[in-house]
Amino acid sequence: MPEAIRERVSILIAARNEEATILTCLQAIDNLAYPPDCLEVLIGNDRSEDGTGSLVDQFICNKPQFRLVDITTNLNQQQGKANVLAQLARQASGQYLFFTDADTAVPPTWISGMLRPFQDPRIGIVTGCTQINGREFWATIQAMEWLVTQYLIKQFADWDIPLTAMGNNMAVRRPVYQQTGGYEKLPFSVVEDYQLFREVLQRGHSFAHLFEPTVLATTQPMPDWRSWMQQRKRWMVGAFQLPWYFAVLLVAQALFLPLLLLLALWQPLLALGLWLARFLWQSVQLVQVARQFRRYDFLPYLLPYDLVMSVNWLLSLLYYWLPTPVTWKNRTFNP
Template identity: 50%
Template sequence: MTFFLTGYFLLWFLVLATSALLFWRRERPAPAPLAAPLPPVSILIAARNEEATIGRCLQAIRQLDYPPELVEVLLGDDASTDHTRAVAEQAMRGYAGRFRCLPITSQLGSARGKANVLAHLARAATSDYFFITDADIAVPVGWIPALLPFATPEVGTVTGLTVVHGPRLFDRLQGLDWLQSLGLVQVVSDLGRPVTAMGNNMLVTRAAYEATGGYENLPFSVTEDFALFKAVLARGFTFRNVYRPEALACSLPIGTPLRLLHQRRRWLRGVEALPGWLQSGLLFYAGFYPLLLVLAVVAGPLAALGVLGLKMLLQGLLAYGCYRRAGLRMPWQLLPAFEVYTVALTGALTVFRLLPVSFEWKGRLYK
């Protein structure tokens, strides 16, 4: 057992150290200047009962560094029972670009929920570039110039960077979780291996979207962004991930641990559809804490604490690189609490995933 544990932790640290080194050393070129004439773009936002967040989202869009006359903003109101539409129309009053709020009252093909809203919005869009974000997201001022240059004819999806911002410890731990996870995704993506796209900060070209037949012709998934990403790749397009400050969007935090579990349980559906080699890698990565407990029994608490300390150091170096690349200050003081957060979230999610409960999104339940 001691030999097995030694081999596992040595390999685990080698993988983490290599990932951190690759992330630090990989040059991520700045986007090329946009060629004239600038193309028109469409911004697609699915909204359901978002009166508390949609104003912030749309104010950020109004401040985009792109000619507003070339921007159409399409908001899909998915049967909201609050004042989402009124708040949105007030926020966009006097906007120099085009803004439309479309009530979504019918289902297109197999699409449901957010995928159905986006299917309607894509049909209404008039440009060749679909910028997709969520109602709880504030995109950066340079969002369009940051993603658009990477949308060359062979590229179907371009994914930006998202961080969670909030004043509470729980909010800040979510932010650290997001940036570090996206850093690992970036490492794999830089090696040419597709992992996922992120539907709150994503560009999809019309050519790639229409090649898939649109959301109405894709099998329904609670992780609609990943389903579209896979379908685009299957049609021969490639992808780009942009890990730069210019592409950094800010998400509002998940308010409660239970809501966070519902979010991560939905995401697990996407994980379960990943290639086998990547699922195996994630299982290997997730085995750290159970085997650390075994190490504490076999070799004693001091040995386990030493291994945990080395993990925090290497993981902190990776996180520091992630924050630095995103143009943010690294919150070193969060690292001890982040270990508790990770153990609690992993354990609770393992149990929650096995429960016979439906997936919840915006007040709706999905199987």
């Protein structure tokens, strides 16, 4: 194995009430094609109210590279996931900090694939890609949205335009992380991955986004519309911190359907043409994504996806503007 990929790696996982998914996550990490003596896995049990802690304890028995850390206090102003990661990073010994979620399963090639861009010394942070598990209608719609969004992020990254990172599939050089002060020194944010990404770039480091099967993780869909809206509210907190022109594009996407319907009252053919152009452009992207990751189950859903997401993007924008807190793992935070 080349020396470049034998760096010591620390995987940090924040876990709160994850008894339904944590074993799948840990089993995937246990199956990583990476030397165990170069790997440590720190699982932060964030005051779980279910059997998460005992399940982790049983799994890591006789696995010295795994360690369970009970999180019972907060560092500085941090809360929730950012607080857990801050405390785990303090205990980590790796030269690279890898982040994934307790409901996410990474592929065996994850470590070697994510380390590859770090051969460029300018790279400070790397983001992988993630797909949604499940073939039911709602799960498939979410899977399509996740992958086509990441496909667009990758295109911007290839033009050296940074957008965001994904905290369930992310890695950062430890010295670069320390330059930011770590999560305990960063302002609290419900989008802690974007907060770290932005801080890394502000310190002059570059970034990489990988959109390939070697780093393709799998996570769970939101089980219902309400939880999906809560997820989007968190994400939009980060989206509206992007440059103003991206925020304008986000709002335009959300308002596309009502504006199109309004236009159709006076210019129905023009409205139809605009919708068809958007639909074809979107479908081309989805077909490319489907081919790359062999998600051919996307193809029958091209039209339903456009209709469902046109409504959901509008509703998620309206929900974001409501003066309500963000809910995550049975906790509420002010965005």
